[in-house]
Amino acid sequence: MATIQRTTARVFYYARNVLRDIAPQALFRRRLAGRLEQARLSDQAVRRRLNYYNKLQHVFSPSPAAVRLDKLPSTPTMYYYDLKEFARYFDPALLVDVEFGDVIDVPKVPTLVKDRPIHADDENAVIMKFNKFRHFYMPADATAFADKRPAVVWRGDLNNPKRTRFLDAVRDLPFCDAGSHKPNAPAEYSKPFLSISQQQHYRYIVSLEGNDVATNLKWILNSNSLCLMPLPTYETWFAEKQLEAGVHYVPLDPDFADVTEKVRYFEHHPAEAQRIIAAANAYCRQFSNEQEEQAISLLVLYKYFVLSGQIKPDPEVWRFIQG
Template sequence: MSAIKRAVQRVHYYAHNVARDMAPQALFRRNLQRILEGIDSHGADRIAERLNYYNKMSRLYQTPADGATVAGIPRAKSRYYYDLKEHARYFPRHLRIEHLFGDIVHVPELPSIVKSRPISDTNENSVVMKLNKFRHYQLFDDGTDFDDKKPMAVWRGGGRNPKRVALVQRYHNHPLCDIGRTTRKVVDHTNKPFLSPAEQLKYRYVISIEGNDVATNLKWIMASKSLCLMPLSVYETWFMEGRLVAGLHFVQLRDDFADLEDKILHYEKHPAEAREIIRNANAYVAQFADAPREKLLSLLVLYKYFALTGQIDPDPRIAALWNG
C-alpha cells in the first residue's frame, strides 16, 4: 500500500468518525434493538460463542460511581475513542464504562474494555473490543501464489522484545532469511531497509512476533498466500489469537527460533502442507469480514457488559446468549 493511499484512508477514517460524532446520537440509540434482533440471521450459536469469548463476565459486578460514562469517554487516544464510541453511542449516555486504552498486557482489577489481554483462563475482567483497528486490521492484496514467491523467510521490525532480539541476532545474515531491524533507536549491523507489507509478501515465509502486545502483522500475513511462522502467542485481541492452532493456521516456532531453518526446509520439501495451512489461515481471517455480524458482536459485547454491571435489564432472549 502506497503512502498516499494510506494517507487517504487515514483522512477518511477521521472524517467518517467526526461526522458520526456530529450526528444526533439519539438516532443510534433508537436503532439498537433493531440491530440486536438480527442475532438469528447470523447464527445464534456462533454469535454466542464469540460473544462469550470476548466478554467472559459470568456474574454481576459493580462499576465505580465516578467512572467514565458513555458520554464522557476521553478523546486523548483518538483512535481508541472513535472505535469504542462507534458502538458505545448506541447505549444511554449516562451508563458507566470502565476502559483501558493502549497495549494492555495485564488483567484489570475491574471488568474493563480493552484492546488486548493475556491469553489465560483467568482473564475474565478483560473485555475485548475491536480497538485501534486502523492500525491493526489493514489487509493487503496478494496476487502471488506461494510457489511463485521467494523461497525465504522475511521479517522487519523494531522493539526490544526478547523474542525479536533473538530472531535478529541468530538470522540477520542467514542465506534462507531476509531478517533485520528497522528501529532508529539502535543502529548496528542487524539493521536493514524498511520493507512494506507488499514487499514482504513476495516471500514464501513471513515471520510474526509479538511486540508490546500482539503482532500487528499477523492478520495480513494470515490473509495472504504466504505461510505464517511464529512462536505461540501470549496476548490476544478481537482476532482471537488464543484460538489459533499450530499446524492448522500457522507454523509454530520455538521462542529462541532455533528451529526456523528446519521449518523452512521442511515446507520447501512439502509445499502442499504449506498451502493447506495457508488455506486454513485465509478461512480464519474471513470470519471477520462480515461487517454486519462484526457490528452486532461489538454491540452484544457492550450489552453484556452493561447488563452484568447492573446498569440495564437485559432482554431474556439476549441474556440467553450468555446464560444458555
C-alpha cells in the same frame, strides 16, 4: 510508509467518525432495540464469539474510576472512535471501565480492553475491536506461494528481547532477510524498510509479538505466505489463542534454533505449506462480515451493561446471549 490508498482510507475513517459525533446522538439510541433484535437473529458463531470476548458471568459494579459514555477519553483517537461507534447506541450516563493502549495484565475489575494475556483467569479483560484500522488491515495477496521468493522476511521495532533474540539467531542465515527499519536500530540489526506488499513476495514471513500482540499477524495469515512464529502470549479481537500451531501457522522454538529446519521442510513439502496457508486464510475470513462484526461489538457492550446492573435485559436478546 503509507500508500495513497491507505492514507485515503485513514482520512475516510476520521471523516466518518467525526460526522457520527456531530450527528444528534439520540438518533442512534432510538435504533438500539432494532440493532439488538437484528443481532439476536445471528447464528451460533456470533454467540460463541461475543461470549469469548466478554467472558463475564456474574453481576458486578463499575469501579470508582469508571467513566460515563459521554465522557470517554478522547485519546488515542482511534480507540475512542472504535468504542464510540457502538457506545453511542446506549444511554450516555452509563458507566464503563476502559483501558486504552497495550494491556499486559488482566484488569482487577471488568474493563474494556484491546488485548489480554493468554491464560485461564482472564474474565475481567473484556475485548473490544480497538485500533482496528491498524490491526485489521489485511490487504489481498495476488502472488501464489510457489511464485514467491524462497526466503524468510521480518521487519519491526526492537521493542522487546524476543525480537533481538530472533535477529541474533538468523543473522548468518543467507535465506533470511530480517532486521529493523527503525532509525534507532543498532547498525548490526538495521535493514531497509519493506512495505507489506514487498514482504508478501517472500514465502515465509515471521510474526513476533511486540509490546503485546504482533501487528503483522493478521495480514500474514491473510496472505499466500507461510506464517512462522512462536506460540502467542497475548490475544485481541483476532482471538490469537484460538490459532492452532501446525494448522494456521508454523510454530518456532523460543530460541529460534529451528528456523533452518522449518524452512527446509516446507521447501520440500509445498503442498503442506499451502494447506496451512488455506487454513489461515479461512480463519481470517470470519472477520470479513461487517454485519456480524458490528453485531458482536454491540452485544459485547450490551452484556457488559446488563451484568453491571445498569440496564434491564430484553428477555429475547438475553436468551440469545446465554444460549
